[in-house]
Amino acid sequence: MFEVIGERINTxxxxxQAAVADRDADYIIDDVxxxxxxxxxxxxxxxxxxxxxxEEDMKWxxxxxxxxxxxxxxxxxxxxxxxxxxxxxxxxxxxxxxxSLEKExxxxxxxFLDGKDCKVIALCMDDAGMPSSSDDILGRAxxxxxxxxxxxxxxxxxxxxxxxxxxxxxxxxxVMVLDAVRAIKAEFPEVHITGGLxxxxxxxxxxxxxxxxxxxxxxxxxxxxxIIDPLDSKIMASIRTADMLLGHDQFCMNYxxxxxxxxxxx
Amino acid sequence: MxxxxxxxxxxxxxxxxxxxxxxxxxxxxxxxxxxxxxxGLIAGMDIVGEKMESGDMxxxxxxxxxxxxxxxxxxxxxxxxxxxxxxxxxxxxxxxxGDLHDIGKNLVAMMMESAGLTVHNLGVDIAxxxxxxxxxxxxxxxxxxxxxxxxxMPAMKQTVDAIVEAGLRDEVKILVGGAPVTQAxxxxxxxxxxxADAGSASKLAKKLAA
Numbered sequence: 208m209f210e211v212i213g214e215r216i217n218t219x220x221x222x223x224q225a226a227v228a229d230r231d232a233d234y235i236i237d238d239v240x241x242x243x244x245x246x247x248x249x250x251x252x253x254x255x256x257x258x259x260x261x262e263e264d265m266k267w268x269x270x271x272x273x274x275x276x277x278x279x280x281x282x283x284x285x286x287x288x289x290x291x292x293x294x295x296x297x298x299x300x301x302x303x304x305x306x307s308l309e310k311e312x313x314x315x316x317x318x319f320l321d322g323k324d325c326k327v328i329a330l331c332m333d334d335a336g337m338p339s340s341s342d343d344i345l346g347r348a349x350x351x352x353x354x355x356x357x358x359x360x361x362x363x364x365x366x367x368x369x370x371x372x373x374x375x376x377x378x379x380x381x382v383m384v385l386d387a388v389r390a391i392k393a394e395f396p397e398v399h400i401t402g403g404l405x406x407x408x409x410x411x412x413x414x415x416x417x418x419x420x421x422x423x424x425x426x427x428x429x430x431x432x433x434i435i436d437p438l439d440s441k442i443m444a445s446i447r448t449a450d451m452l453l454g455h456d457q458f459c460m461n462y463x464x465x466x467x468x469x470x471x472x473x
Numbered sequence: 474m475x476x477x478x479x480x481x482x483x484x485x486x487x488x489x490x491x492x493x494x495x496x497x498x499x500x501x502x503x504x505x506x507x508x509x510x511x512x513g514l515i516a517g518m519d520i521v522g523e524k525m526e527s528g529d530m531x532x533x534x535x536x537x538x539x540x541x542x543x544x545x546x547x548x549x550x551x552x553x554x555x556x557x558x559x560x561x562x563x564x565x566x567x568x569x570x571g572d573l574h575d576i577g578k579n580l581v582a583m584m585m586e587s588a589g590l591t592v593h594n595l596g597v598d599i600a601x602x603x604x605x606x607x608x609x610x611x612x613x614x615x616x617x618x619x620x621x622x623x624x625x626m627p628a629m630k631q632t633v634d635a636i637v638e639a640g641l642r643d644e645v646k647i648l649v650g651g652a653p654v655t656q657a658x659x660x661x662x663x664x665x666x667x668x669a670d671a672g673s674a675s676k677l678a679k680k681l682a683a
Contacts, residue, residue, distance in 0.1 A: 219623050219653055255623050255624060256623045256653075258623075258626070258627060285624055309573070311571070332573065334573070334598075335573075336573040336574075336575060336597055337573065337574070337575075337576075372576070373532070373576060375531065375532035375533050376532060376533075376536065376576055376580070378533075409532075409576075410531055410532030410533070410580075411531055411532070411533075412528070412531060
């Protein structure tokens with residue numbers, strides 16, 4: 208089944224930042240519950256935006272969210288010390304967001320991840336910048352999987368983010384990432400593919416229809432997870448419908464459930 | 474009397490064929506190449522920038538218009554004398570240290586070039602001291618800092634501080650931009666300006682460089 212990483216608890220979002228600054232637990236709890244009810248299978252927690260307050264903000268967010276979390280959390284920080292603290296606070300096996308091949312990030316994250324029981328998002332980013340071709344994405348994914356395997360993280364616990372890039376600046380960017388996802392899944396059938404999708408529509412009007420059309424194409428290529436806003440009911444409906452069409456919904460039960468509870472409408 | 478409006482209209486319509494015809498006809502009619510550049514092409518891209526800012530034109534259209542303009546600049550080049558080709562103000566642009574994102578920054582650079590500024594695009598992951606060196610080397614009037622990540626925004630402040638320490642603060646205007654950047658952040662770190670899109674960034678740089 209498609210895994211939805213709910214992206215809303217991020218202090219770079221204005222209302223969340225205000226709630227965190229005011230220690231407004233009710234706001235955060237309400238938001239997390241809404242994401243869970245909407246079908247989030249992970250809740251991403253990012254406390255990075257209030258510069259200088261990340262540690263205390265992350266601790267408060269986890270203290271607030273942990274008691275009501277029915278799904279595992281995605282711990283989202285570039286700082287291994289923050290992640291170490293967060294890792295010790297969660298009950299369910301978390302997902303770590305993220306490692307990349309950027310030397311500084313890679314060198315900081317590898318000792319943290321070594322020997323840990325967790326899932327990890329692996330960004331196809333390196334010191335040369337964004338990948339420039341599907342082969343480039345595949346090459347970076349191979350390196351990430353090999354390095355993570357070496358420190359005991361199994362391929363099935365790796366969520367490769369191929370880095371979706373704006374189609375507005377280059378019409379071939381959609382096909383580039385779709386081809387890369389197919390190639391990565393051919394190489395590593397067990398690996399997961401995740402990532403944000405909204406970059407695809409950067410610089411274009413009516414972005415949501417681009418995002419939700421693109422996610423279904425990505426799912427056909429092998430994407431089985433995404434970092435999105437689960438309260439966007441239209442993209443969630445597209446995902447559940449595509450999941451059924453791709454044979455991941457026995458007897459169409461999830462689809463039918465969605466039509467009955469009103470979350471899937473034509 | 475040359476109809477520069479037809480040129481600006483062709484540029485806004487992203488009609489490269491028509492624009493090239495108009496530029497060639499104007500040259501054949503002995504219109505100075507510098508006038509064609511300034512009153513036709515750059516004036517047209519200014520309108521494109523405004524339309525981008527107001528949400529009436531989108532990135533692919535802006536790219537098409539810039540490409541059409543670029544082709545015409547190549548036609549004009551052999552005809553541009555020293556005066557006609559007088560370079561616009563020197564602008565430095567780069568993504569700050571630790572940040573490797575360049576799509577938005579390159580769009581801004583392209584719009585500024587199209588607006589007639591002399592743009593030195595340093596690339597990504599540029600350390601504060603490199604910005605300082607380049608400001609000196611290129612006698613920059615404006616320096617533009619880009620960051621796409623909240624984690625690299627502090628590098629913008631470090632760059633501003635380095636410019637102050639180098640004693641260059643009064644010689645150069647500092648613009649900041651990128652998805653997480655706001656006017657409030659620009660004010661907080663002591664930058665001169667913030668722009669939310671490539672069109673307004675280009676307009677603002679021209680204004681500050683004048």
